[in-house]
Amino acid sequence: MEIFVVCPFSGGVNVSSFFLRIRDFGTSGSPVDALPDRAGQRVTNGSSVSVVLPRPIKETRGTVRIRRPRPARLGTTAVFALAGLIFWLSFTVSGGNNIRTDDSLLHMSDLIRERARQNESLESATAALREDIAGLTAESEREEPAAPDRRRDLEQLTGAAGLADLTGGGLTVTLTDAPPDAVPLLPDVPEPSPNDLVIHQQDLQAVVNALWAGGASGVQVMDQRLVSTSAVRCVGNTLILQGRLYSPPYTVTAVGDRDRLRAALDASPEIANYRQYVRAYGLGWQVDAHESVTLPAYGGSVALRHARPVE
8 A cells, every 4th residue: 555645845755764864855866866846746666655745955965155244234234334423423513412503603692792791890890999999099199198200100101001091182993894785886896795895803903003003192992992901803793802792883092193193094004905995895984083082091900811921
């Protein structure tokens, strides 16, 4: 009697040797090679039970397959690594803050305004203390008069340092931005850029330097007296002077001989360059003479914070 069995392997095989030779399926010279590979076909070998397998199984004896990484997998790994690096850099740069908004710039402008108000309050307090010192000094001189020479030297040094009011003839120079929609006022002049229409730091510095070169006894920018530690700086079209902010028009007033001051302004190459833009685009330039003008004393601190005198 014959029994017909269908298994998920290819070819027929003697049951007595099936479990012993299962590793030999598909090898050369095995009984499987001579058997048909159609499922459900009866295979008879004498009176033994035969097995019909649906398809052949190929096996290579003695070989080891090494799985190499695919290029697609390597590309995916590189993309994820790059994305992680970008996220880490964004977190490091932002410091945990949102870098897509202008909040940091707004905070900076608010901080500048707050510091300007603090500086103004401190300057007022310093001026009040100086008045107290001046009153105490006058009272001390009444009780114990100082030598005239010493008093005169003290007044000269105080005036030269900008720590006392200064009155005399002088000039006031006013600089103004051009209109934002300004057009060339002269032929063969190119269209202006935004930088051509505003007052820059170099323009203010040129006026201040020219007035000092013209023999000015004292110079005031806006409402502040310039001293040895003063610095005229601009951020955009905003003037920062001794911790306070100013917008144009800018005024520079000097006490001294008016003819010499005006001649120094006319002789400055930097001012001559600025006045070319005045004629080309309409920036403001005005010089006013004064029979008598008073420059108030500087009310801030004169202590050196970031420099030391040479010993």
